[in-house]
Amino acid sequence: MTKVYLALAHQRQRWMNDLFQRGYKKKLKEEDLFELEERNTSSKLCDEFETNWKLVVKNAKQTGKRPSLLKAIQKTFGVRWCLYGLLALVKTIRLSQKSLTTTTTGEIINLGATDVLRFDFLPQYSQYILIGPIVSIVFVFLLWQVVGVSSLAGFLVIIIGFIGYSLTGPCFGKLRNKTALRTDKRVRMMNEIVSAMRVVKMYAWEKPYASLIEKMRSSEIDKLLQSSYFRALSISSSYVANKVTIFAVFVVYVSLGGRLVSSQVFAALTWINLMRFPTATIFGWGVEYLSESIVSIRRIETFLLLDEKEASILDDIKINTKRNSASIVFENFTAAWDDVNLAYVAENRDATQRKTLENINLQVNDKKLLAVIGPTGSGKSSFLNAILSELPAKTGGVKVRGRIAYVGQIPWVYSGSIKDNILFGEEYKPERFRAVVKACALTKDIQSLQEGEETLVGERGVTLSGGQKARVNLARAAYRENIDIVLLDDPLSAVDSNVANHLFHECVCRYMKNKVNAFYESFIMYG
Template sequence: MKVQASLQDPTCSNGVVIFTHPPMSATHAWTASPRSFAPMIMPLLDRQALKLAHYADNVGDTQAAALCCEPVTRTTIPAAVLSLVAAIMLGVASQFEHTRSVKPPLLTEIYLLLTIAFDAVRLRTLWGVGYQGHIFKLSTISVVWKLVLLVQEAWPRALGTLEQSYSPEEKVGWINRRMFWWVNPLLFLGSKKDLQADDLFTLNRSLQSGVCSKSFSKISEACYQHITYRTIVLMRGCLVPLIYEKTLSMDPRTAEEYAPVTLMSADIEKIAFGMRYMHEAWGNVIEIALALWLLYRELNYGGLSPILIAVDKLGLDVNSLLVCGATAAAMAPAVGRRQATWVEGIQKRIDVTTYMINSMKSLKLEGLTPWFMDFVQDLRIQEIGYANRFRSFLIYAVSLSFGTSVISPVVGFGIFIALSRSDNGPELTTARAFTTLSLFSVLQNPMSMLLQSVPNLISAVGSIERVRVFLMTENTKEVGFLSSFTSEQTLFPEMENLRDMELNNTEMVNAVEALNWSVGWVSTREPVVKRMTFKIRPSTLTIITGPTGCGKSTLLAGMRGETAVTKGYMKCRYSSAAFCSQDPWLQNGTILSNILGPATYEPRWFREVTQASGLRQDLRSMPLGVQTVVGSKGLSLSGGQKHRVALARALYSRQPLLLLDDIFSGFDADTEKLVIARLFGQGGFCRKHNLTTILATHSKTKLDVKARLASSADYTITLDSKVRFSEKEDSIVSSLPGPSGGDFLPEPVMSDARLSWIVRQSNPDVPHELAAQLETSDASRRTGDVTIYKYYLEMVGILNSVVFFIAVAIFTFSLAFPSR
């Protein structure tokens, strides 16, 4: 009896199908758009009647399982209830699919097939064991009803007025399509008579030529655009690093003449914009040639009217047999010259603007801000004038492209009629006229694209030439001992401990050696510093003094390998160094990011570096601490603070050699004394970590500070009328007090945990409103800003704006009207 009872329960797979089909089917049908089919009333009534019968059968099955004295298990009644729920959901899903789908529902057919198969296995087993109870009878009726429902669901539907719009293959269900029953009517018809073209079925809409051609064109266009823009990105990715590396390998003064910022912005953008049409040029020429040949066959010489009009609009000799290539050739020289003039105007304005921004504080103190603003505005107006001359060619090309497509049919037909009347040639028939109009329409797009792409390509070629000239400029000779060290204040955080670092020349006893060494900037002039000979030992302090313009910065630049002229011999023990210039270079980021650079954050080392550079007190006074944004060129910091940030970055990099170019010029007296003591005093940072330091300082430095530096220095290089190198007899012992001695009070020590918390979250005293303001992004960057368009309209003027919009409306209407 247990075996018989277990065989009466639906299988597990049947339950899975019950749960998965109706929701999926109803969801698929609900998302589809409603369709109007006729006739619908009677088929729907028939379908719902069958659904109700199936539903009643499941109700009886459930009652028999619950009330009759049938052998049951604990899953029999739940299985019967699930079958009842599935019958209800089947009716709902079938109703949705019938009104919203052309062909029979796929999921319903598969659901009925699977449940019939499972129920058939169940009935076969019950029949084999001789069970003849109520559940057996109701299950047999359920299978029969499902078979009837399957036939009805798989039967093709009557679509009424839409019957001819779909092929039989589109209207049949999954079973019918797999069995190819939908082909039988055509086979029967073919057995009775010879098939004609009208007897064949309508082709599946997804296989029609129009749909396939349009889809293929869209896919191929997308692939073409994708590959084209990938090529443009590759070009940009190659040119920008090349310009950057070339800038680092050149004399800084020479690099400024070529304005690498303009090359990497305006010129690269023009190259990217012009290269969008790199395949349009040659492709359109082929299309134009084929279209002109076909037009020549139809209209004789009248088919050449597009070329004649283009040449005539350019003011060229019509008899010179010039074609579109000559059009581009005629425009090329003028376009190139005007573009070069425009780019030079952009470069000049950017240079002046950059200088103004970098010197904003000085300009405000001197009251020159209004004058500079007017000067920059004049340069902008001048630049717009240059741009107008260049863009006039673009406007001319657009007008030429559309004007040619509009006037060419009229001129072409006129020439054909005139020639036909003069020599009794062929007449202009209706077929010839429509064929010719179609060819003119085919010619319109490539002609327009060619005439518009040529100026952009020429502009791109001009920018490429500017980049080429810049890249071909002679590099600075790599004669300094830091020839790979080409960028100011670039950091090389490679060593974990200064005392364990490797030297590139372990045989050298001295840190730096020079013999009759001369350095300068221009090869055609005398060197700035001549015939220097000196030896500097490791872990020492060397001071370079002298009046303004004597060559202190040039000497340090020669050590870095940035000078154009060097003579003699000079060698260094180290392969890298840290450098601080007179004009600190800071990124537009936080103080923390400027100090760390590419290095990782180490709390103890960071605290020691900021202590030695005198930056700790400044960080405490700032609301955001190390998270303070320095601004462009360190605009939010004072001159001394910028120097101290640059100094902290150099110290944090753990380089064995430290080059300092007059970094104390922006310090106040107290800060200057404090930093000198902490760097070069007894137990100072440089002494403690065995740094070899070369410091260039002005000869007019305060007497007390100068005395302290001189007493601490191991070597002194004096640059005036004669280069002098002196060495202190007892260079190891320094009379300068340590960082906590003398007049200097030690700053309160900040714990590592406290400093780490500041680095992560900034100072706790920061107002919540300020922190929220820093974290909130500008929503206008996502949605756009109406004030930008308002500004453009105000600059253009109301009258010009109205005329522009009216012209665009007329052009759009005229362009779309013939196709309506």
């Protein structure tokens, strides 16, 4: 028997031998690994899942009900979902600006790091919720052959166990939901602290923030401990239930006048011990993971229902780039940031919402400069977000024709060289590069650095000043070729008046004169 088992094991692992030999001779690369079938690739499953999810959302809008993520999963994976437990999330990069105000970075991270992982365990154990009762009936039938009607006493104990596990299941779901909310809050706070670490160090706020994080973590651990207590109760009860089943069967058997013999005792113990694992231990785990997965599905549903950038508008921009002239056209455009998101709709929309932009009619043609001037909070950035399709229209619309470059209010750089940050994937052309550097007043700054344009800026541009980051940000947009429209959101606020005057005249008005320039400032001081 041992030889047969070894032979079967050898045949089962034989298909891996070539890969092992290849890995022994050289370092394995991606092309050395086995390829998945197309139907199992993440791209294929992602596209199929996204199509089904949009169909579910469309049907839900028609019926006035909340879309069900579970239906989309069932349509996409069917039986395969029970086997693989795969769920692909591609939502994050498509979130609109409005959606980013209703969710947090901590929540998004927690969804990917914690909630999605529940699906790894659910397919493995959830099937025992159905298998457990069936197996228990089979075992009771076999036990009947040994002790007769006394086996029903054991079956009664098993039924009580099923009921107990089913009642404790919702407790796991509630605790999972409370834990997730506290984890979201803690991760969000940690991200904010890390992103502002220099300010924290400067004002010596390490201890107050450490105390705050410790309190948040303690609150989170309290719920994790409660969940662990329920889990320990569930596991221990599976062992106790086994002994109680044995006790109940033999007490009833003796009470009915039966006489215990060793053959009956050992046979009954064998069946009852074999019954414990599928009907108690794994059944309890299945109920636990099912309850937690329902909470995770609900959270992911809420996330998937957040507004996305409108694909139709983006497609129009791509089509219109083939035309000769660029333009921005507003037609009776009205919009508000405080529109209630579909994911958080609990009651009817308020008809008296404050309008951020109202009844705007405007046309900006090719090679024109549009300056939008106003105090803080007057809607300058909202106007820009409307052009970028980030602020959806309540009435009217906006049409954009041409390729867009955007310079944000907060400069963004990545941990490469100054040259890499300006080129940003574009082909390096020395004359064009020097002209952009000069127009953006970066020549002296680059000359003062030991490595010049090859100087590494560090993580988030830590080696650059605020003004230098703003100018690098502006230079990136100026260097881009095949750009028809440049949107500048208060790009000069971080530089002094002389540099700002140079950037406005040399870069915005002269170097980018052949583009549509939308320029946003709180006040203007350039003559």
